[in-house]
Amino acid sequence: MTWLADVVLVCLLVEGAVLLWLWRARGRGVAPGPLLGFLGAGVALALALRAALAGAAWHWVALWLALAGVAHLLWLALSWRRGPGA
Numbered sequence: 025m026t027w028l029a030d031v032v033l034v035c036l037l038v039e040g041a042v043l044l045w046l047w048r049a050r051g052r053g054v055a056p057g058p059l060l061g062f063l064g065a066g067v068a069l070a071l072a073l074r075a076a077l078a079g080a081a082w083h084w085v086a087l088w089l090a091l092a093g094v095a096h097l098l099w100l101a102l103s104w105r106r107g108p109g110a
Contacts, residue, residue: 029074036066061099068092 040063046053054062072088 026074026077029070029077032070032073033067036063036070039063055102058099058102061095061097061102064095065092065099068095 040059043054043059044056047056047059068088068091072085072092075084075088
């Protein structure tokens with residue numbers, strides 16, 4: 025059943041490539057910094073799922089989950105908008 029996680033990973037890579045192309049070609053969309061945090065969290069979650077489905081040791085699943093959390097915090101830090109006058 026690990027193929028399902030592989031499909032998710034391929035979709036994330038295609039999404040990332042399209043969004044980066046839009047940013048570079050048209051100057052619109054999601055900036056590369058926040059995009060890396062956003063997609064990085066998704067990739068790490070998909071890898072955690074893949075590890076769990078493959079029967080990997082718990083510490084591998086925990087590592088991918090922790091990296092997903094770090095990527096999510098990176099995305100928040102890069103995407104956070106300050107209020108007026110900040």
